Amino acid sequence: MTAPLKSIEGAGELAPSMAKAMGELGHNGRLAARVLALASPAQKDQALDRMAAAVRAQKALILAANAEDIGEARAGGLSGAFLDRLALDEARVEAIATGIEVVRALKDPVGTVTESWTRPNGMTIERVRVPLGVIGIIYESRPNVTADAGALCLKSGNAAILRGGSDSMRSSRAIHAALSAGLRDAGLPEAAIQLVPTRDRAAVGLMLTGLDGNIDVIVPRGGKSLVARVQAEARVPVFAHLEGVCHVYVDKAASLDMAKKIVLNAKMRRTGVCGAAETLLIDRSAAATHLKPLIEMLIDVGCEIRGDKATQAADKRVKQASEEDWSTEYLDAIITAKVVDGVSEAIEHIERYGSHHTDAIVTEDKVAAERFLREVDSAIVLHNASTQFADGGEFGFGAEIGIATGRLHARGPVGVDQLTTFKYRIRGSGQTRP
Amino acid sequence: MTAPLKSIEGAGELAPSMAKAMGELGHNGRLAARVLALASPAQKDQALDRMAAAVRAQKALILAANAEDIGEARAGGLSGAFLDRLALDEARVEAIATGIEVVRALKDPVGTVTESWTRPNGMTIERVRVPLGVIGIIYESRPNVTADAGALCLKSGNAAILRGGSDSMRSSRAIHAALSAGLRDAGLPEAAIQLVPTRDRAAVGLMLTGLDGNIDVIVPRGGKSLVARVQAEARVPVFAHLEGVCHVYVDKAASLDMAKKIVLNAKMRRTGVCGAAETLLIDRSAAATHLKPLIEMLIDVGCEIRGDKATQAADKRVKQASEEDWSTEYLDAIITAKVVDGVSEAIEHIERYGSHHTDAIVTEDKVAAERFLREVDSAIVLHNASTQFADGGEFGFGAEIGIATGRLHARGPVGVDQLTTFKYRIRGSGQTRP
Numbered sequence: 017m018t019a020p021l022k023s024i025e026g027a028g029e030l031a032p033s034m035a036k037a038m039g040e041l042g043h044n045g046r047l048a049a050r051v052l053a054l055a056s057p058a059q060k061d062q063a064l065d066r067m068a069a070a071v072r073a074q075k076a077l078i079l080a081a082n083a084e085d086i087g088e089a090r091a092g093g094l095s096g097a098f099l100d101r102l103a104l105d106e107a108r109v110e111a112i113a114t115g116i117e118v119v120r121a122l123k124d125p126v127g128t129v130t131e132s133w134t135r136p137n138g139m140t141i142e143r144v145r146v147p148l149g150v151i152g153i154i155y156e157s158r159p160n161v162t163a164d165a166g167a168l169c170l171k172s173g174n175a176a177i178l179r180g181g182s183d184s185m186r187s188s189r190a191i192h193a194a195l196s197a198g199l200r201d202a203g204l205p206e207a208a209i210q211l212v213p214t215r216d217r218a219a220v221g222l223m224l225t226g227l228d229g230n231i232d233v234i235v236p237r238g239g240k241s242l243v244a245r246v247q248a249e250a251r252v253p254v255f256a257h258l259e260g261v262c263h264v265y266v267d268k269a270a271s272l273d274m275a276k277k278i279v280l281n282a283k284m285r286r287t288g289v290c291g292a293a294e295t296l297l298i299d300r301s302a303a304a305t306h307l308k309p310l311i312e313m314l315i316d317v318g319c320e321i322r323g324d325k326a327t328q329a330a331d332k333r334v335k336q337a338s339e340e341d342w343s344t345e346y347l348d349a350i351i352t353a354k355v356v357d358g359v360s361e362a363i364e365h366i367e368r369y370g371s372h373h374t375d376a377i378v379t380e381d382k383v384a385a386e387r388f389l390r391e392v393d394s395a396i397v398l399h400n401a402s403t404q405f406a407d408g409g410e411f412g413f414g415a416e417i418g419i420a421t422g423r424l425h426a427r428g429p430v431g432v433d434q435l436t437t438f439k440y441r442i443r444g445s446g447q448t449r450p
Numbered sequence: 451m452t453a454p455l456k457s458i459e460g461a462g463e464l465a466p467s468m469a470k471a472m473g474e475l476g477h478n479g480r481l482a483a484r485v486l487a488l489a490s491p492a493q494k495d496q497a498l499d500r501m502a503a504a505v506r507a508q509k510a511l512i513l514a515a516n517a518e519d520i521g522e523a524r525a526g527g528l529s530g531a532f533l534d535r536l537a538l539d540e541a542r543v544e545a546i547a548t549g550i551e552v553v554r555a556l557k558d559p560v561g562t563v564t565e566s567w568t569r570p571n572g573m574t575i576e577r578v579r580v581p582l583g584v585i586g587i588i589y590e591s592r593p594n595v596t597a598d599a600g601a602l603c604l605k606s607g608n609a610a611i612l613r614g615g616s617d618s619m620r621s622s623r624a625i626h627a628a629l630s631a632g633l634r635d636a637g638l639p640e641a642a643i644q645l646v647p648t649r650d651r652a653a654v655g656l657m658l659t660g661l662d663g664n665i666d667v668i669v670p671r672g673g674k675s676l677v678a679r680v681q682a683e684a685r686v687p688v689f690a691h692l693e694g695v696c697h698v699y700v701d702k703a704a705s706l707d708m709a710k711k712i713v714l715n716a717k718m719r720r721t722g723v724c725g726a727a728e729t730l731l732i733d734r735s736a737a738a739t740h741l742k743p744l745i746e747m748l749i750d751v752g753c754e755i756r757g758d759k760a761t762q763a764a765d766k767r768v769k770q771a772s773e774e775d776w777s778t779e780y781l782d783a784i785i786t787a788k789v790v791d792g793v794s795e796a797i798e799h800i801e802r803y804g805s806h807h808t809d810a811i812v813t814e815d816k817v818a819a820e821r822f823l824r825e826v827d828s829a830i831v832l833h834n835a836s837t838q839f840a841d842g843g844e845f846g847f848g849a850e851i852g853i854a855t856g857r858l859h860a861r862g863p864v865g866v867d868q869l870t871t872f873k874y875r876i877r878g879s880g881q882t883r884p
Contacts, residue, residue, distance in 0.1 A: 050827070053827065054824070135845075233858065277880060278880065280882075385877075390488070393487065395873055398878060399875075399877045400877070401880070401882075407883075410883065411575060411874070412569060423871045424666070424687050425859040427874075428873070428874050439827070439829055440829065440831070440861075440862050441823045441831055441833075442830065442832040442839065443823075446705075447835040447839070448714075448715035448716075448719070448835075448836045449836050
């Protein structure tokens with residue numbers, strides 16, 4: 017990935033006035049979070065409606081701001097892929113508005129009772145979802161994240177503090193102005209969604225310390241260098257995945273047709289997503305029948321294969337894989353391939369080289385499948401389905417703020433439910449503890 | 451609380467051999483966690499049975515070790531309360547064994563499917579509980595925590611790395627030997643429950659950094675100074691509460707009898723527990739009838755009251771509360787008392803001075819009660835019940851490793867369920883992503 021390192025590099029001193037401004041951002045976020053936590057679903061939905069309308073109404077302003085960002089980025093010599101992510105057009109602005117409406121249509125998680133029980137003394141205990149509080153989102157120069165992340169936080173009753181890539185500052189500001197208008201129209205505090213008002217990179221460092229306890233969780237959205245930096249420096253919890261080194265294991269009891277379909281989709285549907293397969297493992301007992309067809313299929317569609325000796329023996333076009341290859345996230349039309357001794361060695365390989373993101377087994381053998389699903393310690397494990405289903409939308413969450421591979425709180429796609437915590441409500445009739 | 455600061459103070463250099471030993475502890479913990487995650491409920495229960503039996507069989511050794519610890523602590527001039535927590539006798543050793551059996555009898559959380567649904571394309575998605583991994587427990591000189599924490603981690607499939615107070619090292623070692631014997635007997639790795647083998651305080655610092663990613667969460671068990679230090683320095687998630695500044699609000703619609711029962715229990719049942727009430731708030735509209743009886747009741751049982759002007763006016767024996775008093779956790783027979791303007795000011799006071807631990811309202815007015823339960827942002831909120839129910843056992847969790855006031859992952863009593871995370875298992879029939 018092409019994380020523009022400069023957006024978070026450096027831990028220089030922030031000007032005192034800016035440090036003060038950041039402190040106020042945190043303080044105001046906390047106050048807004050309290051209002052949002054108690055806001056009705058209707059009021060939040062009204063704000064989201066107005067935000068979408070304001071994005072459409074202010075389309076010209078947003079595009080003009082984006083044109084300035086693009087001009088400066090181009091002058092600065094930034095690359096094609098970078099410019100593509102930064103650039104907006106009418107269709108993309110419309111997609112931003114629609115995205116807000118998709119979030120609006122989700123079920124409001126706040127107040128949902130997830131468990132309830134009655135104690136022998138007659139007290140009832142309920143576990144109920146409440147917002148996390150204030151969420152800091154640090155992202156690269158993708159202006160649409162401003163609206164996506166802001167909308168998801170609002171729907172889940174959280175205040176958002178957004179820090180976008182410095183190259184997209186004008187675009188983000190223009191989109192943020194539309195979000196602010198929506199909040200105002202619905203009578204919600206504008207501090208519900210705040211944009212860090214500086215390109216100064218030291219502001220990111222301050223966010224990672226939690227702004228005096230006023231940020232509850234950080235979500236980095238971007239490439240590996242951004243995520244690595246955030247994970248290394250954050251003093252508050254982080255929802256993120258560093259990489260998705262995802263595997264497809266083709267078992268001896270796999271249908272070749274199904275294996276071809278799933279491997280092709282898992283690797284090649286989109287090579288740049290975190291759920292794309294990076295390693296193909298094939299059971300030695302199936303190698304005679306399945307190995308060659310799978311390799312040929314991949315090479316025919318332009319995928320480079322780096323393999324072990326057994327795989328190289330099956331096709332001369334397979335390159336030799338190095339030790340590093342097995343744990344590399346290519347995010348490209350490249351895959352490593354290895355012949356393994358059954359499900360045991362497949363699991364062992366995945367535990368050793370994988371990133372605990374998403375891994376799949378293809379087999380008609382239910383016992384092997386259940387073993388794989390049980391023993392592979394990844395956020396998402398699949399049987400007879402493509403790893404590219406690693407996505408909040410595909411899970412039915414409607415939208416996601418990212419995918420997490422951490423073990424605490426959120427794991428897998430992080431949707432609005434995962435942006436909440438809970439509290440216990442106890443109703444009694446005078447009970448005291450003996 | 452009387453946390454013996456010396457057990458974690460100082461961040462001196464650890465001898466290279468000890469740093470290596472700590473690294474191995476982490477590595478071995480991770481390997482053991484993998485075995486535990488896949489161990490059957492029966493095997494874990496067998497280990498817990500054998501552990502309880504070994505504690506009983508090795509009672510004489512445990513008591514002898516404890517006598518040495520006590521002798522040294524006494525010679526070092528340690529206080530009565532400290533010695534009481536450190537001291538074991540036959541009954542306390544039996545309670546340790548019984549405690550392990552209580553944990554054994556809990557429902558095994560690992561493998562429980564907490565949610566499942568089917569996607570329009572026919573894939574089924576399950577959310578299933580899996581262990582967190584490796585849990586580091588840092589505690590004071592209470593030898594019983596060695597067994598309690600070890601048993602809870604084992605039941606939930608987690609490896610434990612235990613670091614007890616240095617004054618209880620011999621006692622903890624003797625108890626740990628019994629736990630190891632139980633693990634061996636059941637064929638589980640002894641590294642499932644490891645005891646840090648040094649009194650060197652720098653070992654704690656290493657644990658707080660996560661031992662190269664080999665500790666997933668830290669649980670501090672002890673007084674405020676221990677918890678504060680752990681929260682400030684830990685680079686891994688922490689399950690803890692710093693303090694429990696718990697409130698009881700007596701509304702105008704409260705039954706005086708019930709209010710008396712609940713206030714008395716909440717403050718005086720045990721004053722040293724985190725769920726003990728530290729502040730009494732009384733609705734101005736109920737002051738004429740409720741204030742004096744409540745204050746007299748408390749003073750009659752030996753509770754000191756520090757109040758605002760209105761409370762002082764009701765009884766001359768009420769002392770003047772200072773600004774700091776309102777946010778002080780006394781853990782003693784002292785309470786602050788204030789007259790407030792109804793549920794609104796009560797909520798405002800609790801949000802301003804409370805610690806988001808446990809707060810209660812006493813009222814017959816359902817609307818006021820529901821508003822309080824909704825708006826007070828604490829891990830546990832109660833209507834017409836004592837704050838002293840803030841306890842895993844009272845929740846029906848069977849046992850708890852502590853109470854958390856953090857917002858992520860675990861909140862309120864942390865039982866075996868909260869010592870797990872989850873993964874998604876997806877079963878398909880060849881689905882690929884369009």
